[in-house]
Amino acid sequence: MAGTPSLAQSELFPFHRGVLPVEGELLSSYLLRLAGAHSADHYRFYSTLLPRAQLWNRDIDRGSDERVAKLLVERCRLAPAVVEAMSLRSYEVAIAGPGVRKGPGRGTWINPIGVFHRTRTLAGLQVCPDCLAEQNIYQRIWRLSFVTSCPYHLSPLLVVCPGCAAPIIPHRQLAGTSICHNCHIDHLSRTRRVTELAAVPPGQQVLIDALAGRGVPTLEERIPLPELVRGVALLRRWGMFRAPLSAKGVPIESQSPFVRSVYFDLVQELAVQWPDSMGRLMVKGRISRQTFETAKPPSWLACIGQHLSPRHSLKAPQKAQKSLASWLKHLRLTKPDGWREKRASALVKAAAK
Ligand SMILES: [Zn+2]
Numbered sequence: 001m002a003g004t005p006s007l008a009q010s011e012l013f014p015f016h017r018g019v020l021p022v023e024g025e026l027l028s029s030y031l032l033r034l035a036g037a038h039s040a041d042h043y044r045f046y047s048t049l050l051p052r053a054q055l056w057n058r059d060i061d062r063g064s065d066e067r068v069a070k071l072l073v074e075r076c077r078l079a080p081a082v083v084e085a086m087s088l089r090s091y092e093v094a095i096a097g098p099g100v101r102k103g104p105g106r107g108t109w110i111n112p113i114g115v116f117h118r119t120r121t122l123a124g125l126q127v128c129p130d131c132l133a134e135q136n137i138y139q140r141i142w143r144l145s146f147v148t149s150c151p152y153h154l155s156p157l158l159v160v161c162p163g164c165a166a167p168i169i170p171h172r173q174l175a176g177t178s179i180c181h182n183c184h185i186d187h188l189s190r191t192r193r194v195t196e197l198a199a200v201p202p203g204q205q206v207l208i209d210a211l212a213g214r215g216v217p218t219l220e221e222r223i224p225l226p227e228l229v230r231g232v233a234l235l236r237r238w239g240m241f242r243a244p245l246s247a248k249g250v251p252i253e254s255q256s257p258f259v260r261s262v263y264f265d266l267v268q269e270l271a272v273q274w275p276d277s278m279g280r281l282m283v284k285g286r287i288s289r290q291t292f293e294t295a296k297p298p299s300w301l302a303c304i305g306q307h308l309s310p311r312h313s314l315k316a317p318q319k320a321q322k323s324l325a326s327w328l329k330h331l332r333l334t335k336p337d338g339w340r341e342k343r344a345s346a347l348v349k350a351a352a353k
């Protein structure tokens with residue numbers, strides 16, 4: 001019939017039903033609100049729109065499903081940049097640098113959520129109950145490891161349900177956002193303004209500022225964030241920088257908010273007092289200048305090199321043995337190209353020491 005829009009056309013606009021992304025909102029949060037605007041169960045809603053798309057059994061906020069982006073661009077008429085801005089991808093680039101991406105579910109200084117089917121095993125999504133009560137959206141900064149307090153309400157973020165310690169899983173919460181899927185307690189509206197802080201932790205503040213591209217200030221220069229991240233990772237690998245009170249073998253992204261807060265305050269202290277803070281690192285130094293130079297450290301860290309012994313590692317012999325054993329184990333398990341030659345070379349070098 002002339003003049004009657006086809007079903008496909010009528011679905012196009014206004015598909016968003018007035019629900020537009022709020023600045024700083026997570027993609028998953030927007031998808032839930034969009035389904036809610038259609039008075040639809042979000043599982044059925046998206047399985048009809050995007051058959052076979054993996055949404056709730058993936059960390060969709062990492063921005064890896066192009067079909068979701070296409071749906072929002074075509075049907076909600078959102079600009080691709082707006083859709084992209086809801087994912088954590090820009091944080092990954094700002095923190096680790098372009099081209100650096102860890103495996104699925106892992107990101108540098110981005111909390112993992114431990115996806116297991118449609119549930120989550122890790123408390124990677126933090127929330128501010130006050131912000132949720134005011135805006136009913138889940139914010140992107142709540143996934144950042146160095147963010148442990150709400151910058152607006154100056155209160156510690158909640159990482160688990162206070163009633164049962166279950167992770168907060170927006171697509172499983174009941175009654176919109178506030179009732180825990182596990183113990184059915186309305187913890188998010190009950191737990192408000194527990195503590196008021198004087199300010200957010202200094203590490204959080206400096207790193208949030210650095211995300212905007214301003215870098216991290218030192219006594220001499222500003223270090224781009226990816227350069228700071230790379231330097232800190234090297235210092236950790238060499239045993240010169242540790243997370244105090246941290247659970248052994250657990251990456252910093254999965255540590256408790258308290259440990260993360262202490263750790264990132266130390267990162268901030270190391271940076272803002274650099275190079276004066278170098279002395280503290282040298283006390284713990286266990287590497288030779290050769291090892292240091294081979295690792296190609298970022299330029300801000302380069303001044304450490306001149307203080308190291310030219311060839312001999314400061315590492316205790318026992319430690320050296322341990323690291324050789326773990327290197328050999330790594331080669332045996334991963335079998336990279338030329339692993340036999342690498343193994344022989346490591347053994348020859350160890351014997352020559
Ligand atoms: Zn808040």
Ligand SMILES: [Zn+2]
Binds near residue numbers: 163181183
């Ligand atoms: Zn609960």
